[in-house]
Amino acid sequence: xxxxxxxxxxxxxxxxxxxxGPLLFRLLEAVQSSGSLAQAARSxxxxxxxxxxxxxxxxxxVGRPLVRLERGRGAKLTEFGEKxxxxxQMARARLDSxxxxxxxxxxxxxxxxxxxxISNLVMHASxxxxxxxxxxxxxxxxxxxxxxxxxxxxxSLDGLAQGRCDLAGFHLPEGGLETDFxxxxxxxxxxxxxLIRCATRTQGLMVARGNPKGIHGLPDLTRREIKLINRQPGxxxxxxxxxxxxxxxxxxxxxxxxxxxxxxxLAVAATVASGMCDVGFGIEAAAAQYRLGFIPLxxxxxxxxxxxxxxxxxxxxxxxxxxxxxxxxxxxxxxAGYDWTGVGDQMNAEGVLGTRTASGGRVVLxxxxxxxxxx
Numbered sequence: 001x002x003x004x005x006x007x008x009x010x011x012x013x014x015x016x017x018x019x020x021g022p023l024l025f026r027l028l029e030a031v032q033s034s035g036s037l038a039q040a041a042r043s044x045x046x047x048x049x050x051x052x053x054x055x056x057x058x059x060x061x062v063g064r065p066l067v068r069l070e071r072g073r074g075a076k077l078t079e080f081g082e083k084x085x086x087x088x089q090m091a092r093a094r095l096d097s098x099x100x101x102x103x104x105x106x107x108x109x110x111x112x113x114x115x116x117x118i119s120n121l122v123m124h125a126s127x128x129x130x131x132x133x134x135x136x137x138x139x140x141x142x143x144x145x146x147x148x149x150x151x152x153x154x155x156s157l158d159g160l161a162q163g164r165c166d167l168a169g170f171h172l173p174e175g176g177l178e179t180d181f182x183x184x185x186x187x188x189x190x191x192x193x194x195l196i197r198c199a200t201r202t203q204g205l206m207v208a209r210g211n212p213k214g215i216h217g218l219p220d221l222t223r224r225e226i227k228l229i230n231r232q233p234g235x236x237x238x239x240x241x242x243x244x245x246x247x248x249x250x251x252x253x254x255x256x257x258x259x260x261x262x263x264x265x266l267a268v269a270a271t272v273a274s275g276m277c278d279v280g281f282g283i284e285a286a287a288a289q290y291r292l293g294f295i296p297l298x299x300x301x302x303x304x305x306x307x308x309x310x311x312x313x314x315x316x317x318x319x320x321x322x323x324x325x326x327x328x329x330x331x332x333x334x335x336a337g338y339d340w341t342g343v344g345d346q347m348n349a350e351g352v353l354g355t356r357t358a359s360g361g362r363v364v365l366x367x368x369x370x371x372x373x374x375x
Contacts (some may be wrong), residue, residue: 004103004106005103006099006102006103008091008092008095008099009022010022010024010025010088023044023054024054024058025084025085025088026044027040027044027051027054027055028066028067028077028081028084028085029085030043030044031067031075031076031077031081032076032077032082032085034074035074035075035076036074036075037051037052037055037067037069037074037075040075055067062080062084064078064080065078065080065081066078066080066081066084067081083274083275086270086273086274086275087274089270089273089274089290090267090270090271090273090274090276092270093262093264093266093267093269093270094262094263094264094267094270096264096266097127097150097263097264098263100132100148100150101149101150120144120145120146120147120315121138121144121145121146121147121166121167121315121316121319122147122149122164122165122166122167123146123147123148123149123165123166123167123168123169123304124149124150124151124155124156124159124160124164124165124167124168124169125148125149125150125151125156125167125168125169125170125304126150126151126152126153126156126169126170126171126235126236126237126302127150127235127263127264127265127266128169128198128199128201128283128302129265129266129283129285129286129289129335130198130199130331130332130335130338131148131169132148133328133331133332134146134148134319134322134323134328135148137322137325137327137328137331138318138319138322141318141322141325141327142318142321142322144314144315144318144319146319149165150263150264152232152233152234152235152236152238153169153170153171153234153235153236153239154234154235154236154239155234156168156169156170157170157305160193160305160306160307166306166310166315166316167196167304167305167306167310167316167319168304168305168306169198169302169303169304169305170236170302170303170305171201171236171237171300171301171302171303172236172300172301172303172353173203173240173243173298173299173300174200174298174299174300174301175298175299190349190350190353191349191350192307192308192349193305193306193307193308193349194305194306194307194308194310194311194346194347194348194349195303195304195305195346195347195348195349195352195353196303196304196305196306196311196316196319196320196323196344196345196346197301197303197342197343197344197345197346197347198302198303198304198323198343199301199302199338199339199340199343200299200300200301200302200338200339200341201283201284201285201299201300201302201337201338201339202283202284202296202298202299202300202337202338203237203240203281203282203283203284203296203297203298203299203300204281204282204284204287204294204295204296204297204298205217205218205279205280205281205294205295205297206268206269206272206279206280206281206282206286206287206290206292206293206294207272207278207279207292207293207294207295208272208273208275208278208292208293209291209292209293210293211293213225213226213278213279215278215279215295216295217295217297218244218245218248218250218297219248219250220279221250221254221255221279222250222254222255224256225278226256226278226279227256227257227277227278227279228255228256228257228258228260228277228278228279228280228281229257229260229261229262229268229271229272229276229277229279229280230257230258230259230260230261230262230268230280230281231261231262231263231265231268231281231282232261232262232263233261235263236300237265237281237282237283238261240281240298240300241281244297244298257277260277262280265282265283265285265286266286266289266290268280268281268282268286269282269286269287269289269290269292270290272290272292273290273291273292281297283337284296284336284337285335285336285337285338287336288335288336288337294336294337296337304319305349311346320344320346321344323343323344324343324344
């Protein structure tokens with residue numbers, strides 16, 4: 001199998017000098033984490049003198065200090081150093097999912113002949129931090145290649161109904177919050193599909209560390225000085241936020257930044273961490289990765305949907321085995337805001353999602369039925 005790895009690189013230049021970025025950003029992250037330039041140098045496996053010299057060149061190139069050394073208090077990033085580091089993390093959060101999708105597409109095209117006889121699974125899924133761990137485990141343990149592409153929940157379900165993928169990842173809120181985004185998908189007939197339980201996640205408001213703007217709930221989004229970063233239209237997260245705003249009787253027109261959006265939870269978290277916006281709505285795990293404050297608002301269930309006939313096939317059964325494996329548990333154990341109870345259980349889609357209310361065809365997520373037996 002051909003493996004393709006596309007990597008990005010920063011180049012920072014002035015008329016006098018051009019510097020490449022990877023070591024610079026690793027150093028900034030190490031200083032922020034350790035609070036010591038000497039310890040940062042050791043973690044990067046360079047001498048203190050070497051790192052000190054490089055830091056001086058980088059600071060000369062950008063025209064301002066990046067690290068502040070204080071006698072007896074170690075080292076910390078300057079305000080510009082923090083901004084530069086967050087800019088790199090923002091770029092990485094925004095581009096990673098697109099680069100991953102492109103790598104998968106190119107590998108699929110170029111490996112077609114080499115991959116004869118190897119089972120493949122195509123998954124379109126709402127953005128989640130745990131799903132990428134499935135790919136290597138499926139390949140290494142079951143010789144199954146997973147092509148994972150992140151799309152909004154709506155687009156993922158449409159892809160499954162129209163035959164563009166084998167599995168669709170989507171999420172729905174718990175706690176009686178009505179949802180109407182699922183059942184207007186006319187091509188999606190519940191009786192034809194099986195759901196695989198993935199996880200229960202926590203969604204809420206991501207705010208800067210220490211919550212300097214004093215944001216405590218949805219009403220604070222209407223304050224003039226508060227700017228929101230949203231998720232893209234069609235994403236399950238955006239739908240959930242809209243539902244919460246409707247229940248709270250908050251008009252979206254009163255929220256600065258409502259129409260600005262990113263395509264992943266990590267990109268939203270990076271935007272808040274950079275200071276470009278004050279608050280975002282997303283999963284707790286993304287907030288934790290960027291050391292942000294988090295205000296929980298709703299619990300949601302994340303499912304993988306597949307056609308009934310695919311549920312008993314080797315690729316899907318192998319995926320379920322991986323979901324239930326100790327190796328997968330070890331990889332995702334540290335994700336904040338996740339509950340893995342029942343992961344890998346199969347259930348009938350109509351039994352879980354088939355109850356409509358009398359108002360506009362909306363549904364309320366039902367208690368999960370007894371899992372169906374794995375074929």
